[in-house]
Amino acid sequence: MxxxxxSVRNLNKVYQDDKSVILExxxxxxxxxxxxxxxxxxxxxxTTLLRCIAGFEDYTGTVTTDGKVTKDPDVDRFMxxxxxxxxxxxxxxxxxxxxxxxxxxLKDKDELERIANETIASVGLKGYENYYPxxxxxxxxxxxxxxxxxxxxxxxxxxxxxxxxxxxxTRTRLQKELLNISKxxxxxFMFVTHNIQEAIILGTRILVxxxxxxxxxxEKNPLAKPVSPSSEGYGEFWDRLxxxxxxxxx
Amino acid sequence: xKKLLTLVLCLLFVLCGCSSASNEAKEETAEETKTETxxxxxxxxxxxxxxxxxxVKEKGLMEEAYKNLTGNELQVEWVQMSSGADINNGIAxxxxxxxxMGIGPAMTGxxxxxxxxxxxxxxxxxxxxxxxxxxxxSLGDLVGTENQIAxxxxxxxxxxxxxxxxxxxxxxxxxxxxxxxAMKHPDGMASLESGAVKCHLTSSPYIFYEHDNANLYEIKExxxxxxxxxxxxxxxxxxxxNSDAELxxxxxxxxxxxxxxxxxxxxxxxxxxxDFNGNTAEVEADYLQRGVYSTETNGLFEMLxxxxxxxxxxxxITSYSELVFDNVKGN
Amino acid sequence: xxxxKKALIAKALFLLAFVIIWEIVAKRNVFGSNSQIVFPTxxxxxxxxxxxxxxxxxxxxxWKYILNSMELLLIGLFLGIFLAxxxxxxxxINPTFYxxxxxxxxxxxxxxxxxxxxxxxxxxxxxxxxxxFLVIHSVIWPMxxxxxxxxxxxxxxxxxxxxxxxxRGKSLLTGVYLPATTAYILSGLKVGWAxxxxxLLSAEMIFGIASSPGIGLFINQMRTNLNNAEVYATLIVIIxxxxxxxxxxxxxxxxxxIKKWGMSK
Numbered sequence: 001m002x003x004x005x006x007s008v009r010n011l012n013k014v015y016q017d018d019k020s021v022i023l024e025x026x027x028x029x030x031x032x033x034x035x036x037x038x039x040x041x042x043x044x045x046x047t048t049l050l051r052c053i054a055g056f057e058d059y060t061g062t063v064t065t066d067g068k069v070t071k072d073p074d075v076d077r078f079m080x081x082x083x084x085x086x087x088x089x090x091x092x093x094x095x096x097x098x099x100x101x102x103x104x105x106l107k108d109k110d111e112l113e114r115i116a117n118e119t120i121a122s123v124g125l126k127g128y129e130n131y132y133p134x135x136x137x138x139x140x141x142x143x144x145x146x147x148x149x150x151x152x153x154x155x156x157x158x159x160x161x162x163x164x165x166x167x168x169x170t171r172t173r174l175q176k177e178l179l180n181i182s183k184x185x186x187x188x189f190m191f192v193t194h195n196i197q198e199a200i201i202l203g204t205r206i207l208v209x210x211x212x213x214x215x216x217x218x219e220k221n222p223l224a225k226p227v228s229p230s231s232e233g234y235g236e237f238w239d240r241l242x243x244x245x246x247x248x249x250x
Numbered sequence: 251x252k253k254l255l256t257l258v259l260c261l262l263f264v265l266c267g268c269s270s271a272s273n274e275a276k277e278e279t280a281e282e283t284k285t286e287t288x289x290x291x292x293x294x295x296x297x298x299x300x301x302x303x304x305x306v307k308e309k310g311l312m313e314e315a316y317k318n319l320t321g322n323e324l325q326v327e328w329v330q331m332s333s334g335a336d337i338n339n340g341i342a343x344x345x346x347x348x349x350x351m352g353i354g355p356a357m358t359g360x361x362x363x364x365x366x367x368x369x370x371x372x373x374x375x376x377x378x379x380x381x382x383x384x385x386x387x388s389l390g391d392l393v394g395t396e397n398q399i400a401x402x403x404x405x406x407x408x409x410x411x412x413x414x415x416x417x418x419x420x421x422x423x424x425x426x427x428x429x430x431x432a433m434k435h436p437d438g439m440a441s442l443e444s445g446a447v448k449c450h451l452t453s454s455p456y457i458f459y460e461h462d463n464a465n466l467y468e469i470k471e472x473x474x475x476x477x478x479x480x481x482x483x484x485x486x487x488x489x490x491x492n493s494d495a496e497l498x499x500x501x502x503x504x505x506x507x508x509x510x511x512x513x514x515x516x517x518x519x520x521x522x523x524x525d526f527n528g529n530t531a532e533v534e535a536d537y538l539q540r541g542v543y544s545t546e547t548n549g550l551f552e553m554l555x556x557x558x559x560x561x562x563x564x565x566x567i568t569s570y571s572e573l574v575f576d577n578v579k580g581n
Numbered sequence: 582x583x584x585x586k587k588a589l590i591a592k593a594l595f596l597l598a599f600v601i602i603w604e605i606v607a608k609r610n611v612f613g614s615n616s617q618i619v620f621p622t623x624x625x626x627x628x629x630x631x632x633x634x635x636x637x638x639x640x641x642x643x644w645k646y647i648l649n650s651m652e653l654l655l656i657g658l659f660l661g662i663f664l665a666x667x668x669x670x671x672x673x674i675n676p677t678f679y680x681x682x683x684x685x686x687x688x689x690x691x692x693x694x695x696x697x698x699x700x701x702x703x704x705x706x707x708x709x710x711x712x713x714f715l716v717i718h719s720v721i722w723p724m725x726x727x728x729x730x731x732x733x734x735x736x737x738x739x740x741x742x743x744x745x746x747x748x749r750g751k752s753l754l755t756g757v758y759l760p761a762t763t764a765y766i767l768s769g770l771k772v773g774w775a776x777x778x779x780x781l782l783s784a785e786m787i788f789g790i791a792s793s794p795g796i797g798l799f800i801n802q803m804r805t806n807l808n809n810a811e812v813y814a815t816l817i818v819i820i821x822x823x824x825x826x827x828x829x830x831x832x833x834x835x836x837x838x839i840k841k842w843g844m845s846k
Contacts, residue, residue, distance in 0.1 A: 056741055073744040085736045090760040090842045100746035103756075134843025152746070335805045342615040342807075355805070362807045364615050396792070398707055404639070404791060404798070405805045427639060431707045432789035432798065440699070446706035561639070563806075 005188050006030040006053070006156055011061035011213075013048055022048045023059070024212040030156070035182050035189040037199035039217075039245060040209030046192045049213055050158045053190070054079045066155055075104060078154035082161045084141045087133040093120065093144050094129040097151050104152070119147040122181060139170040146178065150185060159191040163198070175201050179226065196241050200234065201227045208244040217244045288316065288497065291327045293337040293349035296526055298455050298537050299375045299483045302508040303350050304523045311504035319496045319503075333403075334359075341366055341488060348487040348501060354407035354562075356484050357554050360573060361563045365489045368550070368574040369498070370505045372483040374542040377411055379451040379472040380460040382442055386449065389471050392429065393421055397448035399429045400438035407482070408451045410553070410562055415475035423560040442466065453482070455527070455537055478542045480549040481580070492575055502577060505545060512543045547580030621810040629810035630817065638802050641794060643818065650795040651822075653709060654781055657716025661773065664717065665724035670754060673732055683729060690722040694780040698787060709793050712784055719780045720773030724766070731765025732758060764839045771831055778823065 006029070013023040022045045030036055040046040052059045055073035063070050065077060073079075080086070087096050097116045106112060120129055123143040133141055142162050149157045163171045179202060182189055193199050199206050200223065208217035217240070223231050229238075294303045306312055307328050316324035329346065331337050334355025340346035342364055350372060359366065379399070386392060392399070393416075401408040409430065413423040431438075431447055435456045442450035443463065450460065451472060460466050485505060492498050512519040516535045524534035551570040558565045567573065570581060604623050610616035617625065633643040672679035694715040705711045743757035759766075785797025796819065803811040839845045 054745065056744070073741070075745070075747055079741070079745050081738055081742070083736070083738050085738050086742045088739065088742070088757070088760065089844050090763070090838070099756075103747045103752070132842055148746075333805075335807065338807050339619055339809070342612065342618040342809075343620075344613040344615070355807075358805075358807055362618060364618065364807075398790075400707070403805050404789065404802050424639070428792045430789075430791035432791070432801065433707070433787065437699070437702075437788065441702060441707055444703050446702050 002031040002033060004029045005032040005034075005066055006190075007064045008049075008053065009062045009064070011049070011052060011059055011063070013045065013052060013057060013059045013213075021212055023052070024214070026061070026213040026215075028207075028215070030188060030190065032188055033186060035191065035202055035204040036207065037191045037193060037203030037205070038207045038209060039193060039196060039199050039241060040207075041211075041245065042194075044209040044211055045213040046209045047160050049209075050079070050160050050190060050192055053077055053156075054158050075100065075152045076155045078149040078152055078157050080142070080145045080149060080157060080159045080162045082164050084133075084138045084165070086145050087141055089133045092130050092132055093125060093136070096133070096144055097148050100148060100152050115151050119151040120144075122150060122184075123147045124177060137170075139166050139174055142166070142174065143177075146181065149187070150181070154187060156188045156190060159189060161192055161194065164194065171198075176226075178202060183225075196238055196245070197229065199241065200237060206241065208241060210247075216247070217241065287323045287325050289325045289327065290347050290491070290497065291329055291345060293329045293331045293340055293346045295331060295333070295337075295350060298523075298527055298534075298541065299373050299453065300350055301512060301519065301523045301527075301538060301541075302372055302505055302543060303485075304526050305508040305511055305519060306504045308522050309508075311507050312500055315503040315507070316497065316500035319500055324497070324500065338362075338364060341486075346488075347491045348485065350483060350485050352407040353481055353484055353550060353553055354405070354410055354557075356486055357557055357573070358405075358563050359486070361554075361558075361567055366486045367489070367492070367572075368484045368547065368578055369487040369492070369502055370485040370545045370578060371481050371547040371550075371580060372485055372505070372509075372543070374478045374480050374544070374548065375454040375482045376457050376478045376540060377408065377451070377453045377473060377476055377482075378457045378461075379412070379415075379449055379469045380442060380457070380463075380466040381449045381469055382445060382466055383448055384467055386469065387467065388469060389416060389419055389421060389426075392449065392469075393425045395429070397429060398431045399426060399449040399451060400431045400433055400441050400447040401451040402435060402438070403432045404430055405562060408453065410557060411472060411476045412451055413560055413562070414553075414556055415471045417556070417560070418475055419471050454478075454541060455529075458537060458540070476549075476553075478540070481547045481553070484547065484550070487575070498575075502545075509543045509545055512538055545579070547574065547578060549581065550574070551581055618807060618809055621813065625810045626813045626817070629808070630814035633799075633811055633814050633818070638799060638806075643796075643799060643815065646794050646796050646799040647818065647822070649793050650781060650785065650797070653712045653793075653795070654716055654777060657713045657781075658720055658774065658777060660713070661717040661720035661777070662724055662770070665721045665728060665769070668721075669725050669728035669732065672729060673754075673758070679729075682725070686722050686725045686729065689718070690726055692718075694718045694776070695783045695787065698784060702788070707788060707790060709790065711788075712781055712795070715780045715784050716777040719777035720770075723772040723776065724769035727765040727769030727772075728762060731762030734765075735761040763842075764844050767831065767835055767839065771827075774826060774831070778826075782819070 008026055008028040011023055011026040014021050026049060038046045048057060051057045053063050054077050055071060070077065091099060094116045097119055098112045101112060101115065116129070120126060123146055125140060125143055125147070128136065128140065136144070145162070163174050166174065175198060191202055200221065203221050205220050206217065207215055210216045223233055223237060227234065294300060294307065312326055313324045316322065329340070331340065334351030337346060337349040337351050338355055338359040341349060341359065356368060386397065401412065403409065412426060416425050417423040433441065435452050438450045438452060439456050439460060441447045442460070449469065452460065487498065487501060491501070516538050517531070520531050520535035520538055524531045527534060529537065550573055554567060554573065557563045558567070600623060607620050607622040612619050635642065637643050668682055672682045697718065701711050701714055705714060739757050739761050740753065743753050748756045781795070782797045785795035786801050789795070789798030789801060796815065800812055800815050803815065835845065
């Protein structure tokens, strides 16, 4: 039995502007090295939950990361946004990856070089070390964002629909790469998506959220990796998730 | 590329053509005006020292004199300018036929070779330097200090008067050059009163205002160096204008008349000029009487020599007659 | 768009044509017998250019005037930019301060420095600090306006990305806010410098301190003495200084920052 890396208790989130309730009494435990995918209709609060865990939002309740209560943003919970602008345009690919390490106090030049080269290679961007973000495609930028998290050795990587703005081909390729990366690292992933297929392909555990962050489905992925639509049981699982999502829409 | 070159060449061509064409046009119109209404452009400045100019302008004395002499109409275009330097440039470019300015810029213009001379003296005025510090009573209290002296410009007549006062009292003429702060008369007066500068060297009417202020003290040497009996404002005319005998005569006659009016009927003169100088008629009449209005110059050549000896202008004029037209009396 | 070489040749040809036309007009004495005084030939202006530096006015070379002006300009620019950063940074922390400062910037940005001269002289006296004050005034408001706009308009995700990697307070300011607003800072610098340079020259032409003579005073003195060739030559000096700052300094900074980062507006 793996240990619990993240636990969310009695989390409530109310928007100050119109007092609308986004998340109501959410409780969730995530185990180490799990790849958790979260499906849900728009406005169900799945992104907000991620932002609360990352520390970007005010909320009531507690988030405990690796045994410590965490409230503010820190490197142990790294957020990969959907927005391609999350890289600093004034830094090269390599500097974008090294800068957070420097901030964390890593000064050794050789070590910085090694980590940067290793992570850049692991996301398939060898040769792009000295490119500036504006010279990269959207998919490449998202890879760099993932590389940042890997370099930082964040305990939890929070991914908020990181591939949603990519074209279908790039998206499929990145899903495959992310799957490979997740197998090799000790990181835990929380991956929010609209896309049922993406959730099945990536997740080891899949949640479906209803309104207010109500958990409608919480299942281990029964399908063996790598999953493709032709995998046995895929259709049945897809239908189940789809009907849960559809139900939540009403 | 070839297109560009042709374009540039065409441009050059057109421009050359234009400039020669405009020259011809000028000559043509000059001939035309000889037979019809005569036109003349005169530059002037405002102020008490220029009172005769205001009178000539307001009473139409010059147009009248020209009509009496020739029976023809004269159209005078009066152009207001803000400094002698501006008028010098106007004359140099041929836009202006005559003008009125301090003897400083007039001497500068003549020594620079501008083709004009003095056709009349206008006035001598009171000049003086006031201080807001009782401890400053003479030039000796200023030499070697960092006390600031406001005056209208470096190289202006006020600057030259300061230099002359220094020289006459045994100092180097340029001993206070580094103390000068250049600013217009009203700004200088405000700066003196607010304490922003220690001294202000100015001319009438500002010196009158400052005399009336009990908190200000006069440094007498300046007043003694160049008093109101000496030439201050002169009228200058281009040699071209001078060669038109009737027009020149009309110009000179009108100023004789205007200056006579100030000297013989100051109240009538004051009534004409007071509005332009922002005074009541009574105050204006008082101020007019404190100036010396005369067609005769006094000290013009002396001033020029001082300027030449102390690097205020080029050294190339050796006689009074190079400064004035034949009709001008004085020295 | 023309290619660069062609554009360069076109500009060079234009300048050449301008000089030739100038020379033709000057040589033809279009203003009559005194034409040389108001419209001197290129040669006369070139000689005056050299004379400005070698002889100057009343024994003081134009160098001294330039150095004085530049010294005051640099002090003012530095202080103005520094203050703009301080106040804009406080504005980001304190909303009340932001509201007041934002209003102040909007009001003062519209005030030409030269119009303030009478008031400033009463406060400072006739002193070099008046010029410094005017330069500060010229640069602080456009710079603040750009900083405030910049802070509010760069993608807010930079801030979250910065907080995510452990940046807080001061490190967030230097690590995210400043580089993210570089384009705005540079455009503030451009506007501020141009205004400061003009304001400085106008102020020096309105009042000249003989003990600290500036370029504006030099022009005034030359104009008073009917040395128009020297005036033209000084204008060329002013243009050269402007070109050096614009193309030598500001453009170089742009090339090495926002152009390189693909961030130019």
